[in-house]
Amino acid sequence: MFSALSSTIRIFANSPPNNPATRCKALFHDTPTDPAIIALAALAATLGDARRAQRFIDLTGIGTDELRRRAEDPELLAALLRFLEAHEPDLVSVSEQLGLSPEVLVEARRELEEGRR
Secondary structure, eight states: OHHHHHHHHHHHHTOSTTOHHHHHHGGGGTOTTOHHHHHHHHHHHHHTSHHHHHHHHHHHOOOHHHHHHTTTOHHHHHHHHHHHHTSHHHHHHHHHHHTOOHHHHHHHHHHHHHHTO
16 A cells, blocks of 8 residues: 555656646636635645655545545545644645635635535
């Protein structure tokens, strides 16, 4: 499992010009308030930082296969945003990478959580 996780993290972390967070950021021009798009971009940014990605994996216990399978699951996306909220430096770093305020990420999490009730 760890070798698969390491290769997944390396794929995201070792592609700066085509960083998934940067690619997702381009979507904000058309859909700046879509909580799923915002959360997916935050997921890409989280996986793009090996330290942050490993901490997310360690704290949640999610494996790479489950992460791939559930990447669009609102519950997982809300959990990721809660993870970022729990450590303000990560929340600020990811929001800066995405060109959004931290409040936008917090609101996206709220909307994702409300949508599943």
